[in-house]
Each structure stands twice: as C-alpha cells, then as structure tokens.
Amino acid sequence: xxxxxxxxxxxxxxxxxxxxxxxxxxxxxxxxxxxxxxxxxxxxxxxxxxxxxxxxxxxxxxxxxxxxxxxxxxxxxxxxxxxxxxxxxxxxxxxxxxxxxxxxxxxxxxxxx
Amino acid sequence: xxxxxxxxxxxxxxxxxxx
Numbered sequence: 669x670x671x672x673x674x675x676x677x678x679x680x681x682x683x684x685x686x687x688x689x690x691x692x693x694x695x696x697x698x699x700x701x702x703x704x705x706x707x708x709x710x711x712x713x714x715x716x717x718x719x720x721x722x723x724x725x726x727x728x729x730x731x732x733x734x735x736x737x738x739x740x741x742x743x744x745x746x747x748x749x750x751x752x753x754x755x756x757x758x759x760x761x762x763x764x765x766x767x768x769x770x771x772x773x774x775x776x777x778x779x780x781x
Numbered sequence: 782x783x784x785x786x787x788x789x790x791x792x793x794x795x796x797x798x799x800x
Contacts, residue, residue: 720796720797720798721797722794722795722796722797723794723795723797724792724793724794725790725792725793726790727789727790727791727792728792728793728794730792731792751786751787752786752787752788752789753786753787753788753789754789758789759789762791762792763792766792766793766794769794770794773794773796
C-alpha cells in the first residue's frame with residue numbers, strides 16, 4: 669500500500685479557458701497518458717506521465733464518461749440537466765469549472781470541431 | 782409520467798500526491 673501525502677481538492681478559478689461562446693463546437697477528450705477506472709460510483713484517474721492520481725465524485729464521473737471526443741460541452745450539459753435535478757445555469761458553470769480544472773491538470777484536452 | 786431525476790451534487794476532482 670503506497671504512503672500518500674495529503675490530498676488536495678483543486679481550487680476553482682474565475683478565469684475560463686473554455687470559450688463559452690462555442691460550447692456546441694468544443695468536444696472534450698481524455699489525454700492519452702490518462703487511464704481511468706470506476707469504483708463504487710467514483711472514478712480514479714491515473715496520469716502516467718506524472719505519477720499523480722485523481723478521484724472524481726459521482727457527477728464528475730458522469731462528466732468524465734462523456735469525454736470521449738464525441739460529445740460537445742453543450743451535449744454534456746444537456747445530458748446532466750436531463751438526468752439531475754439542477755438549474756441549467758448552475759450545471760453549466762459547474763461543468764465548465766470542472767472541465768477547466770481537468771484541462772489545467774493535463775487530464776483533458778479540448779478540440780474544436 | 783414524469784421521470785424522477787437524481788439529486789445534484791457539484792462535480793469535484795481531488796488530486797492525490799504520491800510520495
């Protein structure tokens with residue numbers, strides 16, 4: 669069993685690297701060096717390039733499952749609103765915040781299509 | 782029939798630092 673240093677819940681920033689004007693044109697894809705597995709509704713991500721690992725809670729895992737390079741951010745947002753009891757604007761803010769964090773950590777890539 | 786939706790909780794990612 670590996671000894672682990674304290675964990676870090678990644679901070680949210682107000683700056684956005686995702687262009688909100690193009691949510692229907694941006695698709696999200698996991699980075700090639702990242703492997704994920706789901707356990708008990710949560711997802712563990714291992715970044716082979718850095719040796720770091722991350723955990724996603726339930727909704728984070730749902731979002732991650734959509735990051736296959738097929739769904740646009742607008743598609744993912746619609747799927748969340750369809751499945752969860754949430755105000756649309758909050759779901760979008762949370763989705764973009766999470767995506768930006770994952771992009772900043774090198775776990776996700778965004779592509780225009 | 783209205784579909785019952787799941788309870789929402791903010792998506793969170795936690796980074797773990799290995800020694």
